[in-house]
Amino acid sequence: MNPEILIALPLLAAFLLPAARRIDASVGIWWGPLVVLANLVIAAMAWWKVQLIGPQSIALGGFAAPLGIELRADHLGLSAAVLLNLAVLLLWPRETPDKARVSTILLVLTGAGCGLAMSADLFNLYVFFELVAVATYGLAAANGKGEALIASLRYLILGALGSALALLGIALVYAKTGTLNLTELGGMSEALSGPAGIGALVLMVVGFGVKAELFPLNNWVPEVYAHTESRVSALMAGIISKLGILVLLRLIAEVFGGSPGLEFLLWVGVLGVVTGELAAYGAKDMRRVLAYSSIGQMGLVAVALALGGETGFIAALILMLNHLLVKPALFLIADAWPGSLKALAGKGRARPLGAVLFVLLALSLIGVPPLPGFWGKYLLLDAIFTNVTEGAGLLVGLILAATVVEAAYFFRIAARLFGSGEAAEESKIPGLPAVAALFVIAFLALSVQTGRVGDYLKEVVHGLQPQELRMAQSDFPDPAASVNGKGERL
Amino acid sequence: MNELLSIGNLLYGGAAGLIVIGLFAVVARRHLIRVLLGVAVIEAGVNLMLVAAGFRPGAAAPIFDPQAISGPMVDPIPQALVLTAIVIGVAVLALGLTLAIRIHRQYGTLDTVALTRIVNAPAGSPESRAMMQRGGGGHES
Amino acid sequence: MRQFASLLFLFGFAFFLSVLVGGLPFGAAPMQVGQAIVEQNIEATGAANAVTGVLLAFRGMDTLGELTILFVAATAAGMVVERRKHGVSRDSVAGFILLAGAELMFPFLLILGAYVILHGHLTPGGGFQGGAILAAAFFVPFLANPGRAFQGHAMAFVEAFAGATFILLGIFSIFREGDFMAPMFLGTGEFGQLVSAGSLPLLYLALGLKVGAELGSLVAEIAAAPGSDDPLIEEPQAAKDL
Numbered sequence: 001m002n003p004e005i006l007i008a009l010p011l012l013a014a015f016l017l018p019a020a021r022r023i024d025a026s027v028g029i030w031w032g033p034l035v036v037l038a039n040l041v042i043a044a045m046a047w048w049k050v051q052l053i054g055p056q057s058i059a060l061g062g063f064a065a066p067l068g069i070e071l072r073a074d075h076l077g078l079s080a081a082v083l084l085n086l087a088v089l090l091l092w093p094r095e096t097p098d099k100a101r102v103s104t105i106l107l108v109l110t111g112a113g114c115g116l117a118m119s120a121d122l123f124n125l126y127v128f129f130e131l132v133a134v135a136t137y138g139l140a141a142a143n144g145k146g147e148a149l150i151a152s153l154r155y156l157i158l159g160a161l162g163s164a165l166a167l168l169g170i171a172l173v174y175a176k177t178g179t180l181n182l183t184e185l186g187g188m189s190e191a192l193s194g195p196a197g198i199g200a201l202v203l204m205v206v207g208f209g210v211k212a213e214l215f216p217l218n219n220w221v222p223e224v225y226a227h228t229e230s231r232v233s234a235l236m237a238g239i240i241s242k243l244g245i246l247v248l249l250r251l252i253a254e255v256f257g258g259s260p261g262l263e264f265l266l267w268v269g270v271l272g273v274v275t276g277e278l279a280a281y282g283a284k285d286m287r288r289v290l291a292y293s294s295i296g297q298m299g300l301v302a303v304a305l306a307l308g309g310e311t312g313f314i315a316a317l318i319l320m321l322n323h324l325l326v327k328p329a330l331f332l333i334a335d336a337w338p339g340s341l342k343a344l345a346g347k348g349r350a351r352p353l354g355a356v357l358f359v360l361l362a363l364s365l366i367g368v369p370p371l372p373g374f375w376g377k378y379l380l381l382d383a384i385f386t387n388v389t390e391g392a393g394l395l396v397g398l399i400l401a402a403t404v405v406e407a408a409y410f411f412r413i414a415a416r417l418f419g420s421g422e423a424a425e426e427s428k429i430p431g432l433p434a435v436a437a438l439f440v441i442a443f444l445a446l447s448v449q450t451g452r453v454g455d456y457l458k459e460v461v462h463g464l465q466p467q468e469l470r471m472a473q474s475d476f477p478d479p480a481a482s483v484n485g486k487g488e489r490l
Numbered sequence: 491m492n493e494l495l496s497i498g499n500l501l502y503g504g505a506a507g508l509i510v511i512g513l514f515a516v517v518a519r520r521h522l523i524r525v526l527l528g529v530a531v532i533e534a535g536v537n538l539m540l541v542a543a544g545f546r547p548g549a550a551a552p553i554f555d556p557q558a559i560s561g562p563m564v565d566p567i568p569q570a571l572v573l574t575a576i577v578i579g580v581a582v583l584a585l586g587l588t589l590a591i592r593i594h595r596q597y598g599t600l601d602t603v604a605l606t607r608i609v610n611a612p613a614g615s616p617e618s619r620a621m622m623q624r625g626g627g628g629h630e631s
Numbered sequence: 632m633r634q635f636a637s638l639l640f641l642f643g644f645a646f647f648l649s650v651l652v653g654g655l656p657f658g659a660a661p662m663q664v665g666q667a668i669v670e671q672n673i674e675a676t677g678a679a680n681a682v683t684g685v686l687l688a689f690r691g692m693d694t695l696g697e698l699t700i701l702f703v704a705a706t707a708a709g710m711v712v713e714r715r716k717h718g719v720s721r722d723s724v725a726g727f728i729l730l731a732g733a734e735l736m737f738p739f740l741l742i743l744g745a746y747v748i749l750h751g752h753l754t755p756g757g758g759f760q761g762g763a764i765l766a767a768a769f770f771v772p773f774l775a776n777p778g779r780a781f782q783g784h785a786m787a788f789v790e791a792f793a794g795a796t797f798i799l800l801g802i803f804s805i806f807r808e809g810d811f812m813a814p815m816f817l818g819t820g821e822f823g824q825l826v827s828a829g830s831l832p833l834l835y836l837a838l839g840l841k842v843g844a845e846l847g848s849l850v851a852e853i854a855a856a857p858g859s860d861d862p863l864i865e866e867p868q869a870a871k872d873l
Binding site for chain 2: 641659701703704705713
């Protein structure tokens with residue numbers, strides 16, 4: 001089965017849906033989930049094929065790489081495709097007035113996300129990125145509430161601005177090199193080492209960073225997450241933000257490794273961590289706390305990416321995986337506690353299971369051993385000490401300070417949950433929704449098998465850019481092995 | 491050569507100028523329609539930059555004509571990319587305008603400061619309800 | 632203060648841009664891939680218009696993506712917008728000349744749109760340009776008389792059929808050539824003829840219809856939105872769509 005089908009099938013289904021539902025209205029309800037389920041099966045088969053025969057490069061339309069568009073059926077792309085299909089299926093929105101149109105948008109989102117995960121062509125990445133973006137503008141407005149519409153419009157403006165800047169970066173790269181293929185660009189690093197190349201990287205970090213919740217253009221995050229359905233917030237914070245990072249990961253691993261522009265990404269990440277955690281500390285309701293904490297976590301990922309090298313990339317992937325499993329579960333569990341944080345007093349005793357799991361997941365975000373979040377932050381600090389020669393102390397200090405703030409607001413929430421207060425009136429939302437339970441189970445599996453996952457992530461990173469990384473490998477201590485050793489003791 | 495330099499300055503300078511003008515609308519204007527139009531101007535500047543990147547002096551349009559003497563042609567790729575980028579820009583702009591129409595109808599304003607206040611008001615607070623009334627707040631510039 | 636800060640930021644950005652642009656070669660495009668495409672285009676695709684070759688053959692996936700962006704933007708706009716009743720309109724009907732002119736232009740715009748689409752592989756033009764002309768054919772009468780009913784039903788089927796054709800041609804080529812979106816399974820044909828360049832004319836036809844239908848429905852969504860002083864129609868969303 002060709003991996004291109006992962007893109008073609010959901011788009012085909014999306015095109016047919018508006019006509020099909022005019023014949024039979026019920027199509028709008030079952031069509032979307034069914035197609036995504038089929039796509040998930042195909043993605044899993046393609047992923048397994050890569051495990052057996054290794055990464056493949058696909059020349060779309062049979063036109064070989066620099067002339068045509070190249071897709072990479074590699075560990076990173078197909079893992080992301082499997083996770084995306086799974087997350088869309090589990091987090092299918094329910095509170096929408098217009099089910100058929102939301103199904104159409106989600107189908108497009110699935111197809112475009114798979115394309116974004118696999119594409120190895122600069123402009124094609126931009127097109128799929130924009131497609132994912134437009135689908136999320138629609139999703140953000142899907143519940144039809146006035147505040148959600150405003151949040152969606154403001155998100156659209158930031159997103160369009162970011163995309164225009166990213167396109168400017170791509171135009172600069174093309175004007176300088178005359179090619180868009182990532183493999184070919186990887187061999188032209190001296191052409192991209194001048195101001196045009198550095199500027200292009202900066203512009204693309206800003207542009208693709210909109211979706212990845214990175215520093216300058218992330219005002220939309222709390223607004224959108226506060227006013228959409230919790231499943232949509234979970235989907236966007238969980239997997240869509242990771243797709244933005246994935247683009248940057250490919251760019252850095254294949255083209256911009258060692259570029260001075262990475263310094264910019266580093267400080268964007270640090271500012272994201274600091275501002276995100278401080279804003280989360282000051283936030284007044286649960287949704288915004290989770291939204292700002294998401295900005296902080298993505299900032300950490302950006303720092304890890306900017307440091308690069310094997311350790312940095314593995315740290316980024318572990319932090320992403322941790323956040324991918326933890327944040328959706330937190331959004332879904334927190335559904336039972338809407339409104340102000342002050343109203344939380346004593347609510348935890350009404351739903352002990354949900355509250356205990358909430359605290360456990362939060363501990364992983366803070367980075368308490370033996371949870372996966374700890375290994376992410378540990379490898380991140382390791383990468384800082386290995387790669388940064390000047391100012392490592394400042395960097396580590398800022399990140400640890402942000403972690404302390406993070407711990408402070410999560411402990412404050414925990415104290416409120418289990419503190420005294422009137423016994424809450426029972427609402428209809430169960431303490432632990434079934435979907436949240438699935439995410440928690442996956443999270444526990446990750447916690448137990450951190451070592452194995454670490455080994456696989458190492459393979460993922462090696463699949464990205466074989467030669468240079470293997471050369472650089474000897475410079476670093478073997479991080480996955482240390483994860484493995486310590487992980488098994490725990 | 492001097493002529494070529496001036497064309498280059500005109501195209502690249504024009505592209506940079508359009509981007510800065512659009513960015514001015516985005517950062518300094520409060521009315522969201524103007525901000526949207528600012529983004530559209532930025533996109534126009536970026537597209538101009540992309541087309542200019544494929545320019546070669548004296549080259550023909552990349553369309554083969556069996557009768558014509560074959561000479562050098564300009565790079566066809568940026569032209570195809572710009573076509574794609576223009577359509578993407580139109581789609582995003584149309585969606586943004588639709589959202590703006592709906593929001594203006596519900597709240598009577600597109601002033602970004604007033605809308606920020608609505609979005610950040612705690613749910614169910616008197617402020618958020620008062621803003622629901624048409625013409626309840628904000629002013630248009 | 633805010634104005635001052637934004638001006639300062641703009642000056643900074645303008646400087647940043649001038650540094651970036653100053654380092655670019657002008658008139659000496661690297662033509663790394665472009666030259667190869669100019670040389671191989673006729674042999675590989677049979678299309679005289681190299682831009683068409685790039686859009687539909689070499690970078691077909693980009694075109695599918697942009698088509699889908701138009702589609703999903705129209706879908707999201709349709710989800711967001713409230714509709715007002717047909718025939719209820721704040722905007723007045725235009726005068727006789729505009730109305731008659733719009734009706735008269737309709738067939739000519741259709742023919743011109745079809746011509747531009749079908750000759751996209753030979754001459755400048757193609758699916759996007761022709762699709763925009765087709766959309767204009769439908770919404771010029773609509774602008775002249777804003778209250779008239781829009782053919783949403785027929786539009787939905789044209790849209791679905793055209794979009795599906797574009798992808799199905801791609802999937803079909805998997806069985807013929809082994810590659811997704813390989814457009815040459817019909818053979819390149821005789822250069823310069825209307826029926827040549829493999830499935831490119833078919834792809835452009837599907838593309839043109841889809842673009843026309845999407846642009847038309849986007850304009851219709853915006854036109855159907857009630858203005859600030861129209862009364863709200865209290866109608867459940869589901870009832871509106873069926």
